[in-house]
Amino acid sequence: TDLSKIRNFSIVAHIDHGKSTLADRLIQETGTVKERDMQAQLLDTMDIERERGITIKANTVRIDYTADDGETYVLNLIDTPGHVDFAYEVSRSMRAVEGSLLVVDSSQGVEAQTLANVYHAIEADHEIVPVLNKIDLPASEPDRVAEQIEDVIGIDATGAILVSAKTGEGIHETLEAIVNELPAPKGERDAPLKAMLVDSWYDAYLGVIVLVRIIDGVLKKGDRIRMMHTNAVYPVDRIGVFRPQMEPIDELGPGEIGFLTASIKQVRDTRVGDTITHEKKGCAEALDGFKPAQPVVFCGLFPVDNAEFEDLREAISKLSLNDASFSSEMETSAALGFGFRCGFLGLLHLEVIRDRLEREYNIDLITTAPSVIYHVYLRDGSMMELHNPADMPDMSLVDHLEEPRIKATILVPDEYLGDVLKLCQDRRGIQIDLTYAGSRAMVVYDLPLNEVVFDFYDRLKSVTKGYASFDYTIEDYREDRLVKMSILVNEEPVDALSTMVHQDRAEARGRAMVEKLKDLIPRHMFKIPIQAAIGGRVIARETLSAMRKDVTAKCYGGDATRKKKLLEKQKKGKKKMRQFGKVEIPQSAFISALKMD
Ligand code: GDP
Ligand code: MG
Numbered sequence: 343t344d345l346s347k348i349r350n351f352s353i354v355a356h357i358d359h360g361k362s363t364l365a366d367r368l369i370q371e372t373g374t375v376k377e378r379d380m381q382a383q384l385l386d387t388m389d390i391e392r393e394r395g396i397t398i399k400a401n402t403v404r405i406d407y408t409a410d411d412g413e414t415y416v417l418n419l420i421d422t423p424g425h426v427d428f429a430y431e432v433s434r435s436m437r438a439v440e441g442s443l444l445v446v447d448s449s450q451g452v453e454a455q456t457l458a459n460v461y462h463a464i465e466a467d468h469e470i471v472p473v474l475n476k477i478d479l480p481a482s483e484p485d486r487v488a489e490q491i492e493d494v495i496g497i498d499a500t501g502a503i504l505v506s507a508k509t510g511e512g513i514h515e516t517l518e519a520i521v522n523e524l525p526a527p528k529g530e531r532d533a534p535l536k537a538m539l540v541d542s543w544y545d546a547y548l549g550v551i552v553l554v555r556i557i558d559g560v561l562k563k564g565d566r567i568r569m570m571h572t573n574a575v576y577p578v579d580r581i582g583v584f585r586p587q588m589e590p591i592d593e594l595g596p597g598e599i600g601f602l603t604a605s606i607k608q609v610r611d612t613r614v615g616d617t618i619t620h621e622k623k624g625c626a627e628a629l630d631g632f633k634p635a636q637p638v639v640f641c642g643l644f645p646v647d648n649a650e651f652e653d654l655r656e657a658i659s660k661l662s663l664n665d666a667s668f669s670s671e672m673e674t675s676a677a678l679g680f681g682f683r684c685g686f687l688g689l690l691h692l693e694v695i696r697d698r699l700e701r702e703y704n705i706d707l708i709t710t711a712p713s714v715i716y717h718v719y720l721r722d723g724s725m726m727e728l729h730n731p732a733d734m735p736d737m738s739l740v741d742h743l744e745e746p747r748i749k750a751t752i753l754v755p756d757e758y759l760g761d762v763l764k765l766c767q768d769r770r771g772i773q774i775d776l777t778y779a780g781s782r783a784m785v786v787y788d789l790p791l792n793e794v795v796f797d798f799y800d801r802l803k804s805v806t807k808g809y810a811s812f813d814y815t816i817e818d819y820r821e822d823r824l825v826k827m828s829i830l831v832n833e834e835p836v837d838a839l840s841t842m843v844h845q846d847r848a849e850a851r852g853r854a855m856v857e858k859l860k861d862l863i864p865r866h867m868f869k870i871p872i873q874a875a876i877g878g879r880v881i882a883r884e885t886l887s888a889m890r891k892d893v894t895a896k897c898y899g900g901d902a903t904r905k906k907k908l909l910e911k912q913k914k915g916k917k918k919m920r921q922f923g924k925v926e927i928p929q930s931a932f933i934s935a936l937k938m939d
Contacts, residue, residue: 529596
């Protein structure tokens with residue numbers, strides 16, 4: 343395709359502002375998909391994405407559009423993930439295109455993820471077209487929101503397009519703006535092949551599918567390609583484009599976006615951001631800025647029922663095939679038996695994987711406290727990365743600890759500002775900035791990631807009735823007074839409940855945890871002490887009193903079927919319990935105990 347007739351773009355938006363609906367409209371308007379084949383929100387493929395209304399994997403579509411000037415253009419849309427956990431993927435896919443539609447809900451205004459995502463677009467030197475969506479809503483205030491875009495983001499919004507992705511209003515204007523305002527890609531057909539690996543995923547029929555953007559040169563079926571980062575060579579067996587279903591094509595030239603398959607065994611062999619070239623006469627230099635995505639949050643996943651360990655192993659290895667950013671290694675816990683220590687890009691990523699294991703693979707799981715990676719500096723001068731509080735060395739060997747800190751940006755209506763400041767303060771936050779954009783405050787906080795990974799986002803949503811939006815970037819590692827807190831149930835340490843806490847907060851946190859556990863653990867036939875301890879020192883203690891009667895006692899001498907039913911019911915309830923010494927702890931306790939009110 344003639345370079346001047348190509349436009350590559352992405353859509354940046356806060357969640358729920360209408361990115362997927364707009365993408366679907368663009369596809370529909372150009373006749374790329376017949377009306378009857380339109381499923382609600384074509385581009386969100388996975389069930390969990392659809393249910394939660396978020397886009398996780400980047401998707402892409404090629405649209406042919408005959409513009410008002412009579413020319414036919416090829417528009418390539420890359421749909422980027424819309425969540426902070428996937429910031430690296432967002433920034434990479436932005437580098438594969440020249441422009442962005444900045445979609446803002448005109449009844450809501452700019453939100454934290456609008457900012458985070460538009461900054462990726464600005465960094466990638468995009469031409470940006472502002473789109474004010476949902477103008478059909480009575481609460482829509484396009485003028486105010488356009489002004490806000492200028493004030494907060496600092497880009498010209500006078501030409502913003504007024505759109506309703508719901509009714510279709512402004513869709514034609516949006517297509518014209520893509521053609522007229524976004525630049526055509528540049529590239530040289532005669533140069534050695536240089537292509538960016540934008541994304542990759544596992545397909546049950548075709549194996550690993552690699553989404554590429556050709557910078558220079560031409561890619562053809564049968565070519566032998568080299569991944570410049572891994573140095574692996576593969577023969578290309580298919581190339582094609584997405585419309586949005588896969589369609590084979592003869593070649594991909596400069597400026598084009600499409601896919602290849604090459605008998606690549608696992609997604610792990612394809613690194614987002616890597617440069618693809620020909621095995622022979624390849625390009626001299628790879629694209630810059632490559633870095634593999636690193637997991638930042640770790641937790642243990644254990645089957646409630648030990649017999650399901652093999653199932654869990656298989657499920658995890660299947661999920662890993664499709665997700666290179668998720669790491670796992672086997673772990674044994676004295677209390678929980680065999681399981682896996684898994685690493686994730688963030689909390690949402692963790693939840694998505696855990697949900698899929700439970701729902702698609704039908705495995706009941708115990709999730710241990712999420713933990714960040716601490717840097718433990720030992721007295722002998724060495725440093726260890728601590729992924730699991732259970733591996734914390736004895737304090738006598740430790741010189742000091744460092745923890746990751748983040749820069750969090752929160753946008754919130756005025757009236758909730760006080761609650762947000764208090765929440766951040768409670769989580770050891772340091773305020774960096776506080777500004778106003780209309781009636782909304784924008785606060786920037788420096789926070790320990792550790793204080794955010796658990797339930798910060800839930801708390802933020804609840805204190806602001808859902809009106810706050812939040813985004814973060816990881817900044818650096820800093821020293822602080824951190825200790826490992828252990829939980830003992832019936833005098834036995836339950837390693838899965840160990841957490842790293844700040845010294846000044848240890849007592850309060852410990853007390854809260856033992857009080858919670860007292861409510862969460864059912865009574866037994868004997869008294870159960872529940873303790874929080876640092877090293878050998880108990881800092882909080884509760885006692886769960888003994889149960890008076892057997893549950894079946896009231897059936898004695900009575901109805902035998904009723905008794906049987908009760909016992910069966912009890913057995914079913916037990917499925918979600920784990921035995922710790924003589925004590926049974928329900929699965930739900932592991933997460934609930936950690937939530938702070
Ligand atoms: P995304 O999270 O940015 O992909 O947002 P979606 O496209 O999933 O849209 C979020 C919600 O807003 C859905 O319920 C859509 O039906 C709705 N929506 C999207 N565009 C419009 C619009 O122009 N007008 C109205 N009234 N609702 C819209
Ligand atoms: Mg969406």
